[in-house]
Structure formats: structure tokens, C-alpha cells
Amino acid sequence: MSVTRTVIGAVPSDRVITKFSQAFHPDATPYQKVNFHPKVKAACSENRTGRVGLKITKAVLVGDVSVGKTCMVNRFCHDVFDREYKATIGVDFEVEKFSVLSIPVTLQVWDTAGQERFKCIAASYYRGAQVVIVAFDLTDEPSLHNTTKWMEDACANADEPIKFLVGTKKDLLSPASYAEVEKLAVKYANRLEAEFWATSSKTGENVQEFFFRVMCLNFDCALLRELESEKGTSKQIGNDLIRVQGSTQLKLQMLGAQMEFQSSGWSTLEASDWTRSGQDWKGST
Numbered sequence: 001m002s003v004t005r006t007v008i009g010a011v012p013s014d015r016v017i018t019k020f021s022q023a024f025h026p027d028a029t030p031y032q033k034v035n036f037h038p039k040v041k042a043a044c045s046e047n048r049t050g051r052v053g054l055k056i057t058k059a060v061l062v063g064d065v066s067v068g069k070t071c072m073v074n075r076f077c078h079d080v081f082d083r084e085y086k087a088t089i090g091v092d093f094e095v096e097k098f099s100v101l102s103i104p105v106t107l108q109v110w111d112t113a114g115q116e117r118f119k120c121i122a123a124s125y126y127r128g129a130q131v132v133i134v135a136f137d138l139t140d141e142p143s144l145h146n147t148t149k150w151m152e153d154a155c156a157n158a159d160e161p162i163k164f165l166v167g168t169k170k171d172l173l174s175p176a177s178y179a180e181v182e183k184l185a186v187k188y189a190n191r192l193e194a195e196f197w198a199t200s201s202k203t204g205e206n207v208q209e210f211f212f213r214v215m216c217l218n219f220d221c222a223l224l225r226e227l228e229s230e231k232g233t234s235k236q237i238g239n240d241l242i243r244v245q246g247s248t249q250l251k252l253q254m255l256g257a258q259m260e261f262q263s264s265g266w267s268t269l270e271a272s273d274w275t276r277s278g279q280d281w282k283g284s285t
């Protein structure tokens, strides 16, 4: 079976990132980055695909029941807001394609259920997350207190993720009451070493800006790590940029229309050299 790879086609104009997104609150972030690292910019502008791999950003979204996690995802991915509450069962999953400095990047958002009875299902999706987003309701102080436990649980299973603390339902507060809540939220963010954002899925306030910041921070840090690792080599194959290195076992896991490459190792082969036998793919070396 020949490998029909997902051609990473053009992305919509509102998913093209050419400038580094800034933090929401300068005193409430551990990430003082205000621009892409020069090495990252150079690697992308010279289209040095030898260094750039197929980029997937995995973000998990956690937080108390009904704080507004799903509404945030729906506002960002589909630009809709549904006032009627439908609790998430287990985990929902959304994929958004971006172009960051002209490199195709895919954002996977795992929107988990806040209900206690689904907690163990949600936890199995924390593994491998590069971004942890803990949401709380700006009008519901107990949901802010609970963010500590959510952050601990999610980070225990992720791999040194970039951390965000996101307040929702900002439209429900007057400026004066919001200012009060923000003071407490900033304290929590600093203690959790997370970046604080305040959003409203109803009005859309700060939702797109937040997800753009997620993409910029993670793209910059992941690519810089890869460039500095000096181990990886990549191959430009067709429109896909696939990072290939190491030994010969490559497992293709079809995820909907999205192909996700996982491997116990890689080898410098053209993808067309791979033939399928059973569930495994064997390189022809």
C-alpha cells in the first residue's frame, strides 16, 4: 500500500502567523518572549527543511465543570457561541491547521470533561501534551481555587508543558469587579508559573489572541529545541515536511484525515520506501 500522505494545503488567512503574539498581562507570565528566536526565524526563512519537522502542537484543556472550556474551543474553531450548556462526555478533540512563519503546524486541542466521573478518561489524554490550559470561570472563585489541582494533575502526565491559566466569561463582569478578580488570578498564575489570560467566548474577546500566543510560544520553543539538538535531519517530501532519523521502525497512525507519525526511531528514508506489513511499517534498509 503506497503511503498517501496528507498534503498540508493552504491554511485560512486567519490561521497565518507571521508575528510573535504578546502576553496578555506582562506581570502574569513566566514566558518573557516577545519575538521568535533568531535561529527559529532563520531556519524558517531559509526554508531549511533539513531541520523542520511535521509540527503538531498537542494542547489539553482542563478545568471545573461548566467553566466554559468547550465554548472557548467552539468560538476559536467554529466562531460560534452556544448559550445552551451541553456537558462534555469524556474528551472532545479539535484540529486546527496554522502556518507559522510559513511552516505548516497543526494544533490539536483535547477538550476534556470537567465532571468528576470522567476524570480518569481525561487523564489518559494528558500524556505527551506540550501545552496545558487550565480554565476557570471569572465569576466563580471556587473554580479558580481548583485550578491548582487541575494544573498538578495535567502536568504530572505531560512533558514539561507550556502552562496557561485562562479566565472565562469576562463579559459577565463589570470592569471594577473584573479588576478585583484579576488581582487574585495573577497571584494564582504566578504561583502556578503559568501565563494568565482573560477571555469571553460569548463576545470572542481575547480568544483568537490566546490561541495564537499558544502557537507562537510552543512553535518557537519546540523548533529551537529541535534545531539545538543537532540530532534531527528532515526530508522535504512533496508538500510534507517529515522529520526522519534513527532506526527503521516507523508506525503510521491514521488519525481521521490527519496522519500522525510516531516511531520508536527513524531512518533517513523517503516515505515512499516504506511498505506496509500488518500494522507495522518497515523501512527497506
Ligand SMILES: Nc1nc2c(ncn2[C@@H]2O[C@H](COP(=O)(O)OP(=O)(O)OP(=O)(O)O)[C@@H](O)[C@H]2O)c(=O)[nH]1
Binding pocket: 063, 064, 065, 066, 067, 068, 069, 070, 071, 072, 082, 083, 084, 085, 086, 087, 088, 089, 112, 113, 114, 115, 168, 169, 170, 171, 172, 199, 200, 201, 202, 203
Ligand atoms: N456569558 C458567558 N457564558 C459562557 C461563556 N463561556 C461559556 N459560557 C456558558 O457556560 C456554560 C458552560 O460552558 P461549556 O463551555 O459547555 O463548559 P465546559 O467547561 O466545557 O463544561 P464541561 O464540558 O461540563 O466540563 C454554557 O452554558 C455556556 O453558555 C462566556 O464566555 N460568557
Ligand SMILES: [Mg+2]
Binding pocket: 069, 070, 071, 086, 087, 088, 111, 112, 113, 114
Ligand atoms: Mg465541555
